[in-house]
Amino acid sequence: MSHPQADAALTDDGADAHSITAGISLQEMRPRVLKGDDTFAVLNHSGDAHAVPGGPEGLYHRDTRHLSRLELTLSGRKPLLLSSAVSDDGAMLTCDLTNPDLPARPGRGAIEKDLVHLRRSTFLRNGVCYERLTVRNHGEQPLRVEVGLQVAADFADLFEVRGEVRARRGTLHPPVAEAAGITLAYTGLDERRRETQLRFEPAPDRLTPQQAVFDLALVPGQRCTLLVETRCNPDQAPREPADAAFLRALWEDSRARRAVQARSASVRTADSGFDEMIGRSRADLTMLSTQTPEGPFPYAGVPWFSTVFGRDLLITAWLTLWLDPALALGVLRHLATMQATGFDPAADAEPGKILHEVRYGEMAELGEVPFRRYYGSIDSTPLFVALAGAWLDRTGETETLRPLWPHIEAALGWIEHHGDRDGDGFVEYGRMQETGLANQGWKDSWDLDLPCRWHAGQGADRTLRGAGLCFRRLARRRPHRPRPWAGEDRAAAMEAKAEALRQRFEATFWCDELGTYALALDGEKRPCQVRASNAGHVLLGGLASPERAASVARQLMDGSFHSGWGIRTLATTEARYNPMSYHNGSVWPHDTALVGLGLARYGHRGAAAKLLEGLTAAASKLDLRRLPELFCGFPRRGGQGPTAYPVACAPQAWAAAAPIGLLGACLGLSFDPAAKLVRLDRPVLPAGLDRVLLRGLSLNGARVDVQLGRAAGDSVAMSVPARRGEISAVLLA
Secondary structure, eight states, X not given: OOOTTOSSXXXXXXXXXXXXXXXXXXXXXXXXXXXXXXXXXXXXXXXXXXOOTTOOOEEEETTEEEESEEEEEETTBOOEEEEEEEOTTSOOEXXXXXXXXXXXXXXXXXXXXXXXXXXXXXXXXXXXXXXXXXXXXXXXXXXXXXXXXXXXXOOOBHHHXXXXXXXXXXXXXXXXXXXXXXXXXXXXXXXXXXXXXEEXXXXXXXXXXXXXXXXXXXXXXXXXXXXXXXXXXXXXXXXXXXXXXXXXXXXXHHHHHHHXXXXXXXXXXXXXXXXXXXXXXXXXXHHXXXXXXXXXXXXXXXXXXXXXXXXXXXXXXXXXXXXXXXXXXXXXXXXXHTOOOSOBGGGTBOTTOOOSEEOOSHHHHHTSXXXXXXXXXXXXXXXXXXXXXXXXXXXXXXHHHGGGHHHHHHHHHIIIIIISSSSSSSOBOOOSSTTSOSOOSSOOOTTOSOSOSOOBOSOHHHHHHHHHHHHHHHHHHXXXXXXGGGSHHHHHHHHHHHHHHHHHHHHHHEETTTTEEOSEEOTTSOEEOOOBTHHHHHHHTTOSOHHHHHHHHHHHTSTTTXXXXXXXXXXXXXXXXXXXXXXXXXXXXXXXXXXXXXXXXTTOHHHHXXXXXXXXXXXXXXXXXXXXXXXXXXXXXXXXXXXXXXXXXXXXXXXXXXXXXHHHHHTTEEEETTXXXXXXXXXXXXXXXXXXXXXXXXXXXXXXXXXXXXXXXXXXXXXXXXXXXXXXXXXXX
16 A cells, blocks of 8 residues: 555655645544445535545546535525435445525525425446435425535546645636536646536526526425436446436446345354444445456555555455455456566566556656556565465366466566565565655555665565465366476475575564564664564464464564554554554554464464454444544543544455454364365354354355354354355364
């Protein structure tokens, strides 16, 4: 993820030149967020958008704000909010509004408050924002009321909204009102015309380039419906009436979301709050996912990161692999299409490297920000290989993976040659130009607690073992005799190299003084002795000895790391600890989940269950039970929720995936495709969760439902309520 304060070059005082300087807290706003493919909307609780300085509200398409103002009025006054809610599937925002006291005006009598009900329904699909306004007179007398919509578009690049100041901008064209619509347009310095077209049905009674006004005369009980379409960069005129277009798009969107839910497993428990959190996570992942030619691909988060991010989505796919393996396949295939094939210093690109971030806005096209296609990530490439191995382990579908093999080979080539710059087996990094990211791990803040901005990575062992698995399985199933590089010898050599690297890592990174692993190596290959949550990722990768893993586990679960809500990125004992920082003491749900998976790998499932309980408790205190990108690292206190981080994205893909991944870790869930078997190895249920039903776990086209319940003491009993196809489940006590 490109951090709000870590997207590119550092200024002379060390701060990031592309930091988010937005002056409004997203948590204070608690905006209503919608997303559909490459389009997203940030609205207030009334469904309006007011693009005040430092505020993110508006309608966006491909990194450009296509509406900066969308304001509804009743007879010139702001309506009163009754309620506002996003549907359970995340698709539609519904706002219920009523009128304030409206004084008499020429041709219209006074209207007492609460006589007019207005229901506002909004959703996105295929670059279009659909809005239906239903107005009803609940009074005992006829009344006349004006419904107005004020609109404007600044066509700001997303990086401008985040606080970037541009020396020059393109041409903002005068808005045009004609027939039953308004056209807003801008031609950027990249010579691209960006356009917003609004269509109203029925035609407004008065239309100007800034406003549409409907003059409604309603008898008691009468209802009137108004429809608004806002199209971003339309390539053709609408082909059907607005009412038919609204219903068709709503039906298509609902069908697509149901298909996503049907292909994945589901979770039901005895705790309705837990179910709501998991349901919100699944809905957010569906909402964030964009259908690409290669399959589903979740964008990272709204509003700042609604685009392709390699690292974020590889981790998201890993955490949800047991629930929905199709998502991981889509991520692998889509990232493969953007794998670097040559050298580009401005993009930190080298052959075989996997993408960090892609942007489509004017500033990226012009090179004002370096993220048009940017590859400055130390871990996207190893994660790509590791996820391919994990997906193969989960599904056993060797032939499906085979087309990705050249991309896996290219990624391994980057790791061994360009990534490992000095041949010591570790992956080093350093940006090629000053515009690139200084820190290129997932903690990419400019002020990360490190004595040096040149570090060694820790993910190569997992990568090599995953690659060895790919080699071995593909070699066994090749229709012709495998070439030497794809055979058993190659797989065995890689696995041996992984073991040697594990031993070298232990010798190099372990710090007796800290009782844990160093965060990194500096430019002189000296350990950076900082107690950070990254040590939990060492457990996830299987690099630690059991004894040292136990030491790391004790530290991560004590009060210096564990806030009660989750794992802090930095221990409270460290000099740079700040619970309100981005990476120096905050709590990230996905980081907590990865730590939990590492703990479970070494048998500490009770600790993983404690982490899941903390995230569940946090979600219970949050709007929509939605876990945000991060929250502050202050300790958990009774009767209070977690302290919000002001510009955290919500929804955020890897945050949504966090409780799903942790649940799989607590249950010891794994799959054996050859044996057609689902295993639950010494499962542990979190406190307050006495029954769990996993419905529709899939393997080789078969599905099985698994029910788990708390038995005597802390033991867990299992039953299989249903199965479809040749598949079994077994509990290992």
